[in-house]
Amino acid sequence: MNAIMAIAGVVIKELYRRKDFYVLFVLTAVVTLLLASVKFFDDRNIVRYLKEICLLLIWISALVIAITTAARQIPAERENRTLLSLLAKPVTRGQFIIGKFAGCWLACGFSLVVFYSFFGVVSGSREHSFALPQFLQAFWLQWSMLGIVVALALLGSVVFAAPSSNGTICFVVVGGILLLGRHLNQVALRLPEPRRTLLYTLYFLLPHLEWYDVRDLVVYDQPPVRWAACGLAMLYAGVYTALLLYAAWLVFRRQALNQ
Amino acid sequence: MNRPLTRILILLLLGAGSFSLATVLQSRAVAWSRRGNSDSALEVLLGDGRRLFANHFFVKADISFHSGYYPSIFDQEQAPQDSHHMTEEGSAHRDAAEEAHERQMSFLGPPRDCLERFGRNFMVTQHSHLAGGNEREILPWLRLSAELDPQRVDTYTVASFWLRKRLGKPKEAEQFLREGLRANPNSFEILFELGRLYQEDFHDDTRARNVWELALNRWSDQEAAKKAPDLLVREEIAINLARLEEGAGNFASAVDYLELAKSSSPAAAILQQQIDELKSKMARRENPAGHAP
Numbered sequence: 277m278n279a280i281m282a283i284a285g286v287v288i289k290e291l292y293r294r295k296d297f298y299v300l301f302v303l304t305a306v307v308t309l310l311l312a313s314v315k316f317f318d319d320r321n322i323v324r325y326l327k328e329i330c331l332l333l334i335w336i337s338a339l340v341i342a343i344t345t346a347a348r349q350i351p352a353e354r355e356n357r358t359l360l361s362l363l364a365k366p367v368t369r370g371q372f373i374i375g376k377f378a379g380c381w382l383a384c385g386f387s388l389v390v391f392y393s394f395f396g397v398v399s400g401s402r403e404h405s406f407a408l409p410q411f412l413q414a415f416w417l418q419w420s421m422l423g424i425v426v427a428l429a430l431l432g433s434v435v436f437a438a439p440s441s442n443g444t445i446c447f448v449v450v451g452g453i454l455l456l457g458r459h460l461n462q463v464a465l466r467l468p469e470p471r472r473t474l475l476y477t478l479y480f481l482l483p484h485l486e487w488y489d490v491r492d493l494v495v496y497d498q499p500p501v502r503w504a505a506c507g508l509a510m511l512y513a514g515v516y517t518a519l520l521l522y523a524a525w526l527v528f529r530r531q532a533l534n535q
Numbered sequence: 536m537n538r539p540l541t542r543i544l545i546l547l548l549l550g551a552g553s554f555s556l557a558t559v560l561q562s563r564a565v566a567w568s569r570r571g572n573s574d575s576a577l578e579v580l581l582g583d584g585r586r587l588f589a590n591h592f593f594v595k596a597d598i599s600f601h602s603g604y605y606p607s608i609f610d611q612e613q614a615p616q617d618s619h620h621m622t623e624e625g626s627a628h629r630d631a632a633e634e635a636h637e638r639q640m641s642f643l644g645p646p647r648d649c650l651e652r653f654g655r656n657f658m659v660t661q662h663s664h665l666a667g668g669n670e671r672e673i674l675p676w677l678r679l680s681a682e683l684d685p686q687r688v689d690t691y692t693v694a695s696f697w698l699r700k701r702l703g704k705p706k707e708a709e710q711f712l713r714e715g716l717r718a719n720p721n722s723f724e725i726l727f728e729l730g731r732l733y734q735e736d737f738h739d740d741t742r743a744r745n746v747w748e749l750a751l752n753r754w755s756d757q758e759a760a761k762k763a764p765d766l767l768v769r770e771e772i773a774i775n776l777a778r779l780e781e782g783a784g785n786f787a788s789a790v791d792y793l794e795l796a797k798s799s800s801p802a803a804a805i806l807q808q809q810i811d812e813l814k815s816k817m818a819r820r821e822n823p824a825g826h827a828p
Contacts, residue, residue: 316675317698317707321668324599325675417657458654459609461647484650487657492603498659505656 279367280375287349287379288386296344297387300337304391307333308398323402324495330398331491334391335418341387342422343446346380346429348439350528360533373430373525377517380426385419409500414490417506420513421488425450427520434528450485457486483516581683589684596676596693603659606642637662670697681715691715692728705736721757726750727772740779747776766799774806786817 291297308330316322353359363372392415400406428449432442456463460482464475487509490501581588598605640662646652665672677694680687691712698708709732715725727750734743751772758764777792790813797806 314675316678317671317694317702317704317711319671319674319702319704322671322675324672458651458658459607461651462609465647480650484654487654490657492659493657496599496602496659498602501656505653508653509657 279365279371280378283362283367283372283375284379284382287345287376288383290379291341291345291383291386297341300340301387301390301394304330304333304337305394308394312398312402321402323399326402327395327399327495328491330395331414331495334388334395335489335491337391338384338388338418338422339425339447339450342380342384342425343429343443343450344439345383346376346426347433347443347446349376349380349430350433351439351442354533363533369529370525373521373528377426377430377521380430381419381423384422384426388415388419388422407494407497407500410490410494410498413500413506414494417488417490417501417509420510421485423517424483424485424513424520427517427524431520431524431527434524434531453482453485454489455486457482457484483513488513585683586687589680589682589687589690592676592680592683593687593690596673596680599673599676600665600670601640602661602663602665604640604662606640610642668701670701673697681711685715685718688715688719688722688724691719692724695728695732699732699736705732708732708736721753723750723753723757723772724768726753727768727775730772730775734775734779740783744776744779747772747779751776770796770800777809781813786813786820789813790817 308326311329312326350359353362363369367375392411396406396411425446429442429446432446433439436442436445457479460475460479464472464479467475492498493501594605643655643660646655674694674697677690681690681694684690691714695708695712698711699705709729712725712729712732716722716729719725726746730743730746730750733739733746751769754765754769754772758769773792773796777789777796780786780789780792790810793806793810793813797803797810800806
């Protein structure tokens with residue numbers, strides 16, 4: 277456990293030493309504040325467009341942080357030749373993978389806390405109310421989803437040669453699932469066999485990341501999701517994260533370290 | 536003449552030539568590119584592609600109006616094809632339109648599998664329209680849509696409807712409609728909406744009449760020759776003009792307008808009844824003693 281936490285700690289330190297997070301946060305803040313300063317038809321009470329754009333920026337920023345941070349972890353250790361010395365210590369490859377995952381996931385969590393605090397301040401100052409359960413659910417569900425994304429990027433980093441290709445593939449896959457995942461079954465039903473079965477199987481196999489996107493519920497002041505459903509969604513995310521990490525470990529276990 | 540001086544003179548000659556050529560070509564080059572004489576930075580940046588974004592933002596306004604409950608491109612029932620449901624008020628054929636809209640928006644149906652059933656916990660699944668002043672939330676998207684595509688007439692009429700009807704901002708509505716009219720000087724829809732604003736909000740019947748008459752002329756110029764003209768707008772303009780003329784005591788003009796509206800109205804019988812009433816009023820005025828002519 278100590279080894280895992282030590283590796284995770286290094287990843288978290290890396291997040292606040294690098295400029296990615298600061299740049300993304302400042303961009304999000306500047307765009308949101310600029311939009312907040314615009315007055316539409318002399319009405320100060322309009323707020324949903326601001327919440328929508330701010331949450332969209334938070335989602336984009338969080339995905340960028342998660343994928344770029346996770347995708348460069350193992351290739352950077354290889355490139356800097358620190359991987360050999362790290363694994364020469366009493367650290368197993370499994371601990372190494374879990375440590376990297378924990379670091380990236382916690383780093384995403386810290387980033388989300390900062391982003392959501394900013395969102396809460398902006399939204400609360402305009403609406404003069406604060407829907408705490410919806411905020412907590414949006415935060416928690418997004419963080420759970422980022423667990424799957426981080427695990428996917430770690431798996432990609434042991435499969436693909438370069439972090440750039442891994443990052444691009446991860447963005448395409450995650451973006452594709454977020455945009456199309458919910459509709460794959462509808463599309464499958466309109467296809468002839470055997471494409472129908474193949475697409476429907478893919479629909480059941482893919483992690484449904486779109487469930488974790490509850491921005492509409494927050495933006496349009498809808499009632500919160502049932503807590504039982506939230507719990508099940510977290511369990512679902514946990515299972516997929518574990519599967520992807522296991523796959524990453526299986527590939528990494530057999531890899532030569534001096535590649 | 537020494538060589539350096541020749542070089543300088545050649546350079547000066549070339550410079551003068553390019554300057555003269557630039558003054559000749561500049562005015563023509565502006566005409567070659569439609570972007571060159573654009574007032575809007577967005578038009579310069581996006582060109583005609585901005586119309587796609589404008590459409591997206593108009594749809595976004597509709598999504599906001601439905602609080603996030605909206606069909607995707609994959610849903611069998613497509614998104615509402617027009618913006619009438621965004622500006623509907625209670626009347627006979629508006630109720631039918633509302634019913635059709637309700638049918639259009641029941642696109643979700645029963646879940647097809649367990650994953651879809653579970654996924655519905657995390658999305659908006661109730662069809663509702665904004666109310667209680669929250670209609671203002673659609674305005675930023677409409678403003679953006681108008682910025683990107685000033686030729687989209689719906690944007691101005693929909694925004695004006697909400698501004699004056701629900702948000703009590705007729706001045707802002709007039710300003711926005713005027714902006715729309717500058718971009719679309721021949722739009723009978725904007726003129727019709729402007730007339731309603733003058734009549735219902737500013738109670739200025741004279742300006743309303745002028746604007747509606749202009750709208751009717753514009754309608755005749757543009758729609759009359761079409762295979763499928765927009766008869767609904769003509770009917771609405773004619774009925775509003777008829778009410779105005781009736782209020783001013785010009786029963787003959789009111790009858791003419793009602794006859795025009797009746798020719799394309801699904802509620803022709805009701806309009807005929809109103810025409811008959813007006814005719815009897817006219818008869819009573821011409822013959823106050825009460826004798827039938």
